[in-house]
Amino acid sequence: MKLWAGRFTKDTKKEMDDFHSSISFDMRLYRQDILGSIAHSEALLKCGIITQEEYTKIREGLEGILGDIEKGTIHFDDGLEDIHMNIEKLLTDRIGETGKKLHTARSRNDQVAADLKMYLREMIEDLELSIAGLLKTLADLAEQNLGTIMPGYTHLQHAQPVTLAHHLMAYFEMFKRDMGRLKDCRQRMDESPLGSCALAGTTYPLDRGLTASLLGFNGFTSNSLDSVSDRDYAVEFLAASSVIMMHLSRFCEELILWSSSEFGFVEMDDAYSTGSSIMPQKKNPDAAELIRGKVGRVYGNLIGLLTVMKGLPLAYNKDMQEDKESVFDTVDTLKGCLSVFVPMLATLKFNNTAMYKAVSSGFTNATDVADYLAKKGVPFRTAHRMVGELVQSCIQRGLSLDELSLADYKKVSPVFEEDILDAIKPENCVKARNTPGGPAPQQVKKHIEKSRGFLAEILKNE
Ligand code: ARG
Numbered sequence: 001m002k003l004w005a006g007r008f009t010k011d012t013k014k015e016m017d018d019f020h021s022s023i024s025f026d027m028r029l030y031r032q033d034i035l036g037s038i039a040h041s042e043a044l045l046k047c048g049i050i051t052q053e054e055y056t057k058i059r060e061g062l063e064g065i066l067g068d069i070e071k072g073t074i075h076f077d078d079g080l081e082d083i084h085m086n087i088e089k090l091l092t093d094r095i096g097e098t099g100k101k102l103h104t105a106r107s108r109n110d111q112v113a114a115d116l117k118m119y120l121r122e123m124i125e126d127l128e129l130s131i132a133g134l135l136k137t138l139a140d141l142a143e144q145n146l147g148t149i150m151p152g153y154t155h156l157q158h159a160q161p162v163t164l165a166h167h168l169m170a171y172f173e174m175f176k177r178d179m180g181r182l183k184d185c186r187q188r189m190d191e192s193p194l195g196s197c198a199l200a201g202t203t204y205p206l207d208r209g210l211t212a213s214l215l216g217f218n219g220f221t222s223n224s225l226d227s228v229s230d231r232d233y234a235v236e237f238l239a240a241s242s243v244i245m246m247h248l249s250r251f252c253e254e255l256i257l258w259s260s261s262e263f264g265f266v267e268m269d270d271a272y273s274t275g276s277s278i279m280p281q282k283k284n285p286d287a288a289e290l291i292r293g294k295v296g297r298v299y300g301n302l303i304g305l306l307t308v309m310k311g312l313p314l315a316y317n318k319d320m321q322e323d324k325e326s327v328f329d330t331v332d333t334l335k336g337c338l339s340v341f342v343p344m345l346a347t348l349k350f351n352n353t354a355m356y357k358a359v360s361s362g363f364t365n366a367t368d369v370a371d372y373l374a375k376k377g378v379p380f381r382t383a384h385r386m387v388g389e390l391v392q393s394c395i396q397r398g399l400s401l402d403e404l405s406l407a408d409y410k411k412v413s414p415v416f417e418e419d420i421l422d423a424i425k426p427e428n429c430v431k432a433r434n435t436p437g438g439p440a441p442q443q444v445k446k447h448i449e450k451s452r453g454f455l456a457e458i459l460k461n462e
Helices: 014-020 023-046 052-071 083-101 108-144 164-188 208-214 224-229 232-258 286-309 318-346 352-360 366-375 380-397 406-412 426-432 441-461
Strands: 149-154 157-163
Touching: 023 052, 023 083, 023 108, 023 208, 023 318, 052 083, 083 108, 108 164, 108 224, 108 232, 108 318, 108 441, 149 164, 149 352, 149 426, 157 164, 157 352, 157 426, 164 232, 164 441, 232 286, 232 318, 286 318, 352 426, 366 380, 366 426, 380 406, 426 441
Parallel strands: none
Antiparallel strands: 149 157
16 A cells, blocks of 8 residues: 555556656665654654654664665565655554654655755765875876876877876866866755755754754755755756766777877776777777766766756656666766776876877977077067978978978078077977976976875865
């Protein structure tokens, strides 16, 4: 018999039960649901709805159920719809009539919102730790590669020399912002909806502050309608997750390119690569490809939930039950991706020679030739034109800029002197880009030091 069956004259069809039941996925919220119920029963005790004895019975009953679920001895009933009603029914089966008092001054609408917020808070904390691990790996790798010269690209064409450290620290900044977005969303969702009940609060003098603080919320929500119809926190989590996945995917795309024979900048460890069932020579960057591929489902989850929410009148609507699979799938995907990505990154073998060779082709030092002229008083636009012509003649002669003689340079402009050849060595091009945030080892070193401070601060607060 359904817990809400009083006003019905017949049972729901099996197809309907199967269709609207969410227990197969919201059973994930069992712990939050039970902790929420224990806190709620304390509020019921405080406002005199249950006695001390009843409170103890409820609390012990719920703790017993929690223990049994964790032992794996509980079978959830599809017919009972969701985790909330399953647990309530288990409780009444175990402790009798007293169990039926638990749902006073509460609705599944505020209950599910509280459960999902608690769940997300925990998951976000886990993810923040994983991202901190990723940031540390990036800083470590960068520190080892302050002087590893590689081409920087625009339009995937050779642009100017940078260092591997500089490139890696670009990702540091991206994932650092991701961390900020997660934290921001975690802090904004930190208000308890309990006490909002179905939509219009309750007639009982429930202490909302008590349940909020028992459950570790920073406070409670200010409008009961909003409390039960808000899923912004889930949307924000999915949005922050989408950006993380976008960043992971860009990084994976680069690693896939870099590990191709054409680039040969990097070799992935065997532990994160796979072979081919037909081509014996193959070593494929499957882990990186799969992470790149999994972005689709996370974006899909975000767009899915935004679409679910877009036409909903206040307050609760059953459509909102669709939030959970999007959130759970995103949590699993993100955790899975990070658990493979971080060690894959840490075990990469970089081919410094291949990177240096790539810098030396493709005229990555052309801007430096123009800068050389500009520093000697030639207007930059004129210098740009002259160097463009030099590059054109190099292309025709099959030479690179450092293979030209001083005489070749002088033909273009008399201001060139012996030191031009030194000025366009990749190491010097990098060293000369010494503005804050630039690739000069001195600057990147400063950035890494600052970043270490940031990481220490974060890990201290965990
Ligand atoms: N399983 C439901 C959900 O996830 C719980 C809330 C149900 N509330 C209701 N009035 N039907 O959204």
